[in-house]
Amino acid sequence: MSRGSEKPDESPKWMNLMSFRTLLVSSMLLRVFLIIYGEWQDAHMEVRYTDIDYTVFSDAASLMASGESPYKRTTYRYSPLLALLLVPNSIFHRSWGKFLFSASDLLVGLFIREILKLRKVSEKVCTVSVMVWLLNPFTFTIGTRGNCEPIVCAMILWIIISLMKGNLSQAAFWYGLVVHFRVYPIIYALPIILVLDSKLFRSGQKPPLEDWNTLTSSTEKKTFRLKSLFSRERIMFGLISGGVFLACNAISFYFYGHEFLHEALLYHLTRTDPRHNFSIYFYHIYLHYERQFSAVEKLISFLPQFTVQLALVFSFSKDLVFCMFLQTVAFVAFNKVITAQYFVWFYCLLPLILPWSRMKLKWEGLLCIILWIGAQTHWLLWGYMLEFKGVNVFLQLWMASLVFLAANTFVLVKIIQRHRFSPLFRQYVSSDRKNVEKLD
Amino acid sequence: MGSKRGRSVIAATFIFFAISCLNSISTTQVGTSMLDSDTFCISDQYIMKSYFTTQSSLNESEFRSFLRLQRCSENIPYEKDVPAVATLQHREVAGEGSHRHLLTTIGLRQSHLHELVIVERLPLGVFADPFELQSLQQRRAFSDVSVFGDTDLEQPSFRSNRSVVEIHVEINGNGEISVKLPLHARYQPIGESGYSRVEFVEPDLFLCSRYVPDQEHEQRRCLVLSVGRSKTQTRSVVWDIPAGIRSHTEYVSVITFVAAVLSAFSILVASVLSSKVESCKNTKEL
Numbered sequence: 001m002s003r004g005s006e007k008p009d010e011s012p013k014w015m016n017l018m019s020f021r022t023l024l025v026s027s028m029l030l031r032v033f034l035i036i037y038g039e040w041q042d043a044h045m046e047v048r049y050t051d052i053d054y055t056v057f058s059d060a061a062s063l064m065a066s067g068e069s070p071y072k073r074t075t076y077r078y079s080p081l082l083a084l085l086l087v088p089n090s091i092f093h094r095s096w097g098k099f100l101f102s103a104s105d106l107l108v109g110l111f112i113r114e115i116l117k118l119r120k121v122s123e124k125v126c127t128v129s130v131m132v133w134l135l136n137p138f139t140f141t142i143g144t145r146g147n148c149e150p151i152v153c154a155m156i157l158w159i160i161i162s163l164m165k166g167n168l169s170q171a172a173f174w175y176g177l178v179v180h181f182r183v184y185p186i187i188y189a190l191p192i193i194l195v196l197d198s199k200l201f202r203s204g205q206k207p208p209l210e211d212w213n214t215l216t217s218s219t220e221k222k223t224f225r226l227k228s229l230f231s232r233e234r235i236m237f238g239l240i241s242g243g244v245f246l247a248c249n250a251i252s253f254y255f256y257g258h259e260f261l262h263e264a265l266l267y268h269l270t271r272t273d274p275r276h277n278f279s280i281y282f283y284h285i286y287l288h289y290e291r292q293f294s295a296v297e298k299l300i301s302f303l304p305q306f307t308v309q310l311a312l313v314f315s316f317s318k319d320l321v322f323c324m325f326l327q328t329v330a331f332v333a334f335n336k337v338i339t340a341q342y343f344v345w346f347y348c349l350l351p352l353i354l355p356w357s358r359m360k361l362k363w364e365g366l367l368c369i370i371l372w373i374g375a376q377t378h379w380l381l382w383g384y385m386l387e388f389k390g391v392n393v394f395l396q397l398w399m400a401s402l403v404f405l406a407a408n409t410f411v412l413v414k415i416i417q418r419h420r421f422s423p424l425f426r427q428y429v430s431s432d433r434k435n436v437e438k439l440d
Numbered sequence: 441m442g443s444k445r446g447r448s449v450i451a452a453t454f455i456f457f458a459i460s461c462l463n464s465i466s467t468t469q470v471g472t473s474m475l476d477s478d479t480f481c482i483s484d485q486y487i488m489k490s491y492f493t494t495q496s497s498l499n500e501s502e503f504r505s506f507l508r509l510q511r512c513s514e515n516i517p518y519e520k521d522v523p524a525v526a527t528l529q530h531r532e533v534a535g536e537g538s539h540r541h542l543l544t545t546i547g548l549r550q551s552h553l554h555e556l557v558i559v560e561r562l563p564l565g566v567f568a569d570p571f572e573l574q575s576l577q578q579r580r581a582f583s584d585v586s587v588f589g590d591t592d593l594e595q596p597s598f599r600s601n602r603s604v605v606e607i608h609v610e611i612n613g614n615g616e617i618s619v620k621l622p623l624h625a626r627y628q629p630i631g632e633s634g635y636s637r638v639e640f641v642e643p644d645l646f647l648c649s650r651y652v653p654d655q656e657h658e659q660r661r662c663l664v665l666s667v668g669r670s671k672t673q674t675r676s677v678v679w680d681i682p683a684g685i686r687s688h689t690e691y692v693s694v695i696t697f698v699a700a701v702l703s704a705f706s707i708l709v710a711s712v713l714s715s716k717v718e719s720c721k722n723t724k725e726l
Contacts, residue, residue: 055571274627284696287630287689300697304704315711330707334700388537392634392682398692402699409703413710421718 020113020127027109027134031102034144035095050098054146058094061086071259077267079181080252080260082148102143104150109134111157112351115321118164120211121355129351136347138340147341152182153348160321160352163192164424166206172237176244180252183268184345187309187327189241191317196233200318200425208426212355276386276397278338278379280405283398285336305334318423322356325349326412333408359418368411375400375407478664480507485651487557487662488588488606507664525549526645526665529616533640533679538625540679544643545618548611553663555583555651556617558607559644565681566623566638568605573622581620584608584651608651628683636683639676642666 038049060070060083070076070083088096109130116126133139143150155178162171175192178185200207252260272293274286281301308330316323328346332338359365379400385393482489530545548556562568570587577585589603609617628636645665 280696280699283684283688284693286627286684287686287692289627290629301700304700308704308707311708311711315715334704386538386682388539390537390680390682392685394634394682394684395688395692398696402695405699405703409706412707416707416710416714419714421714 020123020130023127023130023134024106024109027140028106031105031140031144034140035098035102038098038144039095049145051145051147053148054097057082057086057097057146057148058089061097062090065090069256069259071256071263077263078148079248079264080256081181081248085151097148098144098146101146101148101150102140104154105139105143106134107154108150108157108348111154111161112348114161115157115164115352116212116355118161119209120213122212125212125355129354132351132354133348138343139347142341142344147344149341149344152178152185153344155181156185156188156324157348160324163195163320164207164209168196168233168236169240172240173244175237176241177248179241180245180248183265184328184331187331188324190309190313191320191323191327193234193237194313194317195320195424196231196237200423200427210423210426212422273337276383276394278340278376278401278404279336280398280401281336282401283394286394301336305331308334316421318425319419319421320424321349321352322419322421325353326416329408329412333405333412353415353419356420356422357415357418358420359414364414364418368414371407372411375404379404479661480664481661482648485584486586486588486606487646487648488559488586488604524553524647524663524665526647528642528666531640531642531677533623533677538681540623540625542621542623542640542677543618544621545616546645547616553647553649553661554611555648556609556611557646557648557662558609558619559646560605560607560621561641561644562603562605562623563638563640564602565626565628565636566679567603567626568621568623573605576622582607583610608648610650625679625681628681630684630686630689632686634683634685635680638679638681640678641676 041047041049056073056076057078060073060076060078063072064070064080064083065087070080076083085100086097112130112133113126116129121129139150155174159171159174159178162168162174171192175185175188249265252264272285274282274289276282309327312323312326312330316326325346328349332342332345335342359368379397382393382397382400385391386397525548527547528544529547530543532543534541534543542560544558546556546558567590568587573582573585573587576582585605585607587603587605590601605621607619607621609619611617625638646662647665648662649660651660
C-alpha cells in the first residue's frame, strides 16, 4: 500500500461509497446481529456460539457480585478487574459482556483511524487499513463470542495515541494497567523506554511526528551518553507504570489473597500446557511431562524468544508501532502455548503498519496470507484427526506446528524486508523549534 | 439455578453407602461384602456425599464397608419382600475421538421406589465435565447429577485422581432406562504403542425413595441393586485413547530446538540487514 502507487482517478467505485462513517455503522450493526444470533444458537443448537471462556468470566463475575472470590470458579485466570467489568451480566443481561467487548472492538477501529490521521495518512489508505481490522472475520467473531481481548487491544492503542500526543502520564497509567490485566504487554516496555529519548520526546509538549508523506528521515549519528539513559521522561514512565501495576496487584491481593497470585499471575508465567496447540513445544512438553524440566532446559528453550525480542527492539525501536507489531508476532510464534485468541494481539497492530509497507497485495501479500492461513488450516486438519477421530497423529501434528513456525518466520521476514522504515517521532533539532509550532 | 447448583457443588462426595439397615428378618447378608437387596438409609441428597471426606480412594471394599455403616433409624418404614430386579442390558462407549458418550441401558422391575441412582466410578484417564452435566440436567436428561473426586479438566491422567459421577433418574414403574453420559479423554501417560486402553467397570445401582428438597435431613431408604459386580458375562467396555510414544522423545526435543534456533536466526539476520540498509540509505542522502 505504498503511497506512490495511489492515483485518485484509479480508485474503485466502492471505495467512494465506503466512507468511514458507513464502515463504522455497518460494523456495529454486524456485531449486534451476531450477538443476537449467538444467543439464538446457544439456545437451539448443540454447538454453542459463545466461547467457553465467556461462561467462565460470567460465573466469576456472579461470584464476585455475591461477595465471593471470583477464583472459586475453576479456570478463571484473569484479573479481578475483568470479573468486575462483567458484574452487570448478572444484573442486566448475560450479554452485557459481549456488548462491552464488541464496543471495544469498534473503539479499536476508531483508534486506528486516529493514529493514522495523526501521521497524516491519506483518507483512502486510512479507510482500507481500518477495514482490515473491522471486517476481519476473526475480529468480529472474537468480541461477539465473548472473548476479552478487544479490551486489551483498545488499551494498547490508547497508549500509542497518548504517546503520540505527548501525554506521558496517561500513557504510563494505562500501560501499568494493561500489564496487570494481561502480562504479555511487558514486552513493549523496552521499546517504549527507548523511544522516550529526550531528543525525540519531551513531556508536556506534543512531539513532532514523522508523517506518512515524508520520504526520508533525518537521523543524527547516535552518540551514546549515559546521562540520557536515565532521562526524566523515562524515569517518570517507569515510576508511574510500575506504581499502577503494583497498586492493582496489591489491591487484588488484598481482596483475594494467594489465589489471585497463583491463578492470575504465576500461572501465565509458568504455564506449560502439554495439550496440543499451535506451538512447536507442545509435543516436547507432553513427552517430558512425567519428569520436571531442569532450570537449564527451561533457560535453553527461552533463549530463541529472548534473542529475537532483543534483536527486534534494537533494530526497530524508533519505528515504535512497527517494532511492537513484530515483537508481538514473534512473541506468539515462539511461545510455549499458542491459541488462536493470541492472534488478535497483532491483528490490531497490523492496520497501523500497512500504509508503510511496500508489499503489494498481488502477489506477495496474497502469498503471505495464503501461506500463513494454509499452515494453520493444515495444523487444524491434523488436530481434527486427533481430537475428533481419535487417531494418534501426534507426530504429524507436531510437524504441522513446525510448518506453522516456518510460515510465521517467512511472513515476518518478508514484512521486515518490505517495510519503509519511518520513525514515530521526528528528531528535535534546535532550528526546528519554529517549524514545530507551524506544523501544529 | 444458583441454589441448586450450590447444593450439588456443596454436596461434595458422599460416603458410598448410607447406613445399611440391618433387619432381623433378612438373614442373607453376612460377612464383609454387601450383597444385593440390602437396604440402607441416607440423609443427604447424594449417596456419595460424605465418602470423599473420609476416604481418598475409590476402593470397592472401602466403599462397601462404608455403606455398611449407614444405618436406618427406627421410624423409617420398611416394606419387606418387595422384589426388585435390575439387569444391565447394554453398555458401550459410543462416538469417536476425545469426546464420547457412555451409554447404559438398564431394565428394571419393581414398584415402590422412585429414583434410580447410578454411581459411575470413572477410570483414570477420562473425566466428566460438571458444567456440561449441569446443562444436561437443566434440559431434563437426568433428574439430578453430580461429579465427585478430581474434576480438574486440564490435568493429564497421571497427575489426577479418579472421579465418580452420581446420576439420579426418576422412574415410574417398570421398563427400560437409558442413560447417556458425556465423557472426555484426558491426556494419557506416554507409552510404546501410541494408544492407552481405558476400561470401564459396571456401575453401582441403587433404588431410593424420592428426594424431597424441603426434608433435607429426613432419612430416605435406598435399596442396593448391584455393587461392584465385576465384569463377568459381558465383555468389558473399553476406550482406546491416543497417547504419546516414548521413542519419539529424543528426536522431537532436538528438532524442536533446532527449528526454534533456525527461525530465531533468520529473524535476527533480517532485522540486522534491514537496519543496516536503512542507515546506509540515510548516510547516502545526508
